Amino acid sequence: AQRVTQPEKLLSVFKGAPVELKCNYSYSGSPELFWYVQYSRQRLQLLLRHISRESIKGFTADLNKGETSFHLKKPFAQEEDSAMYYCALSGSSNTGKLIFGQGTTLQVKP
């Protein structure tokens, strides 16, 4: 079965500390993985996708097929990073169907 697991409901760190939001997936194939973010009072929006292999707002994520993981990392957290982060999986290209994890709230304290 296709499944995305984000083990932490809440991750609280201090400003300047490294951040790692965990995401594990279950899928028998070659999925596409995404991170979506929802800042307070804003819409859910794409943060990054594994096929782009880019850094957005200092965040990176590497797809590890052996460990079936797609953890989101940032070396130095900023207060404006506080938000809800969702890991999502797509089993095929050219589709609007995503399997979302339960989400992790990142709280960056001053």
Added chain:
Amino acid sequence: KAGVTQTPRYLIKTRGQQVTLSCSPISGHRSVSWYQQTPGQGLQFLFEYFSETQRNKGNFPGRFSGRQFSNSRSEMNVSTLELGDSALYLCASSTNRGGVNSPLHFGNGTRLTVT
């Protein structure tokens, strides 16, 4: 460009009634997807429409249906409402160019409360 627009923002209905939610995608986007968001189940995929055809469907009962018009606007309908249908319903649009998963652009959602 205007973002994805969902109307209404809030709805209160009673059990047994039916409801219709509307979504206007970003101009030029032909794919519209619907998601249900609840505290217990999180974000769950309902269905996707592309060029007026349902392209994908999630695991929801037949009471949940949708359609897409020629201008790409979409509606979803829930009949015989149950208390458990109370949720935030999100619509997302994308270009979905062939062979590449285009980003989903989400609306603000419609908050449905069933009493």
